[in-house]
Amino acid sequence: MVAPAQHPPARHTVRAQQPGADVSLVRRIRPRPLATSRTRSMATGHTLNEYPLPIHGAPRKRACGVYQNCSELLQSAIDAARTAGEILLRYRGRVKARQKGPNDLVTKADLEAEAAIRDYLLQHYPEHGFLGEESPELAPPSGELRWIVDPLDGTANYLHGLDLFATSIAAESPKGLLLGVIYAPALDELYYAAREQGAWCNGERIHVSTVHELANALLVTGFPPRPRRRPELLELFAAYCEATHAVRRLGSAAMDLAYVAAGRFDGFYATHLHAWDCAAGVLLIEEAGGRISKLNGEPFDLYTPDLLASNGLIHDEMIRIARRVLGAALGGE
Numbered sequence: 001m002v003a004p005a006q007h008p009p010a011r012h013t014v015r016a017q018q019p020g021a022d023v024s025l026v027r028r029i030r031p032r033p034l035a036t037s038r039t040r041s042m043a044t045g046h047t048l049n050e051y052p053l054p055i056h057g058a059p060r061k062r063a064c065g066v067y068q069n070c071s072e073l074l075q076s077a078i079d080a081a082r083t084a085g086e087i088l089l090r091y092r093g094r095v096k097a098r099q100k101g102p103n104d105l106v107t108k109a110d111l112e113a114e115a116a117i118r119d120y121l122l123q124h125y126p127e128h129g130f131l132g133e134e135s136p137e138l139a140p141p142s143g144e145l146r147w148i149v150d151p152l153d154g155t156a157n158y159l160h161g162l163d164l165f166a167t168s169i170a171a172e173s174p175k176g177l178l179l180g181v182i183y184a185p186a187l188d189e190l191y192y193a194a195r196e197q198g199a200w201c202n203g204e205r206i207h208v209s210t211v212h213e214l215a216n217a218l219l220v221t222g223f224p225p226r227p228r229r230r231p232e233l234l235e236l237f238a239a240y241c242e243a244t245h246a247v248r249r250l251g252s253a254a255m256d257l258a259y260v261a262a263g264r265f266d267g268f269y270a271t272h273l274h275a276w277d278c279a280a281g282v283l284l285i286e287e288a289g290g291r292i293s294k295l296n297g298e299p300f301d302l303y304t305p306d307l308l309a310s311n312g313l314i315h316d317e318m319i320r321i322a323r324r325v326l327g328a329a330l331g332g333e
Contacts, residue, residue, distance in 0.1 A: 070179065073125075073145075074194055077169045077181040080120045084113035084151050084167040085185030092158065092186075106155065110134050113151035113167065121147050128171075133276045146172045148302075150276035154252030163187055168254040170279035172302070180280030182258045191258040191284055199261050199288035208290040208311035209263040217266035217314050219247045220256045224272035233271060236325045240269070243321055257281025260309055261288040267310035267318055269295060275302045282309070291315045295322040 091109035114134045122130060122138075125147075129140025132149040140146045147169065152158060154165030163186035170180040182191040191206070193199040199206050211217050219240055223233060241247050248265070250256055253273060259265045261284035270278075279302060282292050291312035292300045297319040300307060308318055 070194055070197075073171055074179050074181070074192060076121060076124055077147075077171065077179060078183075078190065078192060080117045081167045081169050081181045081183035081190070082185075083120065084117050085183050087113045087116060088152060088158065088165070088167070089185050093161065095159075106134060107152070107159070109158070110152045110155065114149060117147075117149050117151060117167075117169065131275060133274065143174060145178065148172055148275050148279040150254065150274075153254040153277060154250075157251045162251070164250050164252050164255050166252055166254040166258070168276065168280045170283060172279065177279060177283045177302070180283040182254045182280050182284065184255060184258075189258075191261065191280075193261075193280075193284045193287040195283070195287070197287065199284045201258075201262055206262045206284075206288050208261060208285065208288045209266050210313070211266045211311060212313040214243050214314045214317040215245065217244045218264075219244050219267045219269070219318075220259065220265045221247060221249055221268065222251070222253055222256065222270050222272070223249070230271075232326055236269075236322060239321050239325050240318075243317070253277040254281055257309060258284055260290060260311070261285045263288075263311070267308070267314055269306075269308045269318065269322065271295065271306045273305050273307055278302070278307055282307070285309050293319070295319070295326065297323075 088109050091107070091112070095107045095109050111134050114132045118130055118132060118135060122128065125145070127141060127144050129144060129146035130138040130149070131146055132151065134151060148171075150168040152165060153168050154162075157163075158165040163184070165186065166182050166184040168180075168182050171178045177195065179194045180192065183189070184191075189201060191199070191201045221237065221240070223237075224230070237247060250259075253268075253270060254277065256265065256268050257278060258281055260268050261281070282300065282302070286292055289312065290310060292307070292309050293315070294300055294304070295306045295308045297308075297316075308315070308322065310318060
């Protein structure tokens with residue numbers, strides 16, 4: 001295994017203000033490590049940072065059914081995400097959006113970024129399938145991998161000049177998710193994970209938080225277009241606000257999930273996701289030590305729309321609230 005650099009001392013510590021408060025509220029934020037080597041973007045030839053990979057070894061038969069070095073697959077996903085990030089930054093502030101549906105926007109940047117990712121991955125792995133938000137699905141042959149891609153998650157943030165947007169790339173084998181990459185180009189934060197190899201950000205291992213009481217937890221969520229048509233979702237939001245320290249809405253499910261994996265948030269929930277919104281983030285959270293399920297506590301299905309993700313310690317409390325509020329809609333209490 002290629003080990004990341006030793007952790008530097010934490011620069012900032014945020015502590016609870018109330019006397020006798022839960023010590024699990026202590027959060028440590030570490031500086032991003034220096035890059036360990038350099039590589040070049042496949043799109044522009046510019047030099048980019050390359051961070052150490054958590055996996056190594058000779059190619060061997062894997063769950064995806066092909067002889068493949070998983071480290072090579074992960075590096076390909078990272079290269080593709082970084083190139084998409086360059087495209088997004090190049091168009092930032094210079095594109096207009098069109099509507100695909102109610103409150104569902106797409107830009108030239110989305111389309112060009114996904115085309116670049118698709119071309120690169122299928123050029124290197126022509127036997128793989130591809131599921132992207134902005135292009136027709138390409139089903140893989142039996143036993144092969146499928147790439148699951150959102151070229152720009154957080155389009156509204158992107159159009160309004162906010163830095164919280166990301167490219168999300170995951171690889172799925174017939175037995176489940178194999179690897180995931182989330183790259184936030186405006187922040188230069190690269191999150192990545194491989195099955196049974198941990199979760200990482202910019203070369204540093206990341207873990208979910210240790211907050212163990214829902215009352216002290218900071219949650220994050222997103223809403224489907226026009227949530228007023230589903231008043232029970234606003235009721236669930238109010239219930240979580242009442243039961244927790246606070247609930248945030250950032251506007252990017254990929255960033256929400258990456259931040260749960262990194263311990264910045266303690267939990268996430270949503271009812272309207274597509275596979276490309278959450279595939280990479282789900283694997284990040286699992287590899288960072290967290291827990292994933294449906295809102296009613298049943299096993300999560302990547303191709304159904306609801307997701308509850310947490311550090312694992314507050315998960316059951318979050319399920320109980322979702323069951324109480326949403327009731328029969330979840331098959332709950």
